[in-house]
Amino acid sequence: MKVTYTQKLKDYMLRKGYTHIVVDLVDSATSTSGFTDICGRFVKDDEAAALAPKAARVLEGELGTVIVTARALEYDEEITLGLRSFFGLKDITFKGIAAFKL
Secondary structure, X not given: OEEEEOHHHHHHHHHHOOOEEEEEXXXXXXXXXXXXXXXXXXXXXXXXXXXXXXXOEEEEOOOOEEEEOOOOOEXXXXXXXXXXXXXXXXXXXXXXXXXXXX
């Protein structure tokens, strides 16, 4: 399995000094419907060291590790992580990892 980063994500991580990304599940269970999606966040070395032993999977990325804490995700052979920004808020994007596929 190959994990790649977009250039925008690499530049941001190098500028901010991040080397680890955690992949979690976000679950919204309401009375009418449920919604599950993956989300990512940057962590420093000490938090990554604490999360890694409990992780479902630890993948080697281009600039560090990708720590997957969510179980039962579906993976493609190539995973691409990117970065988008909305009014200054950063969001990690995922291609090749899904909470479920139809």
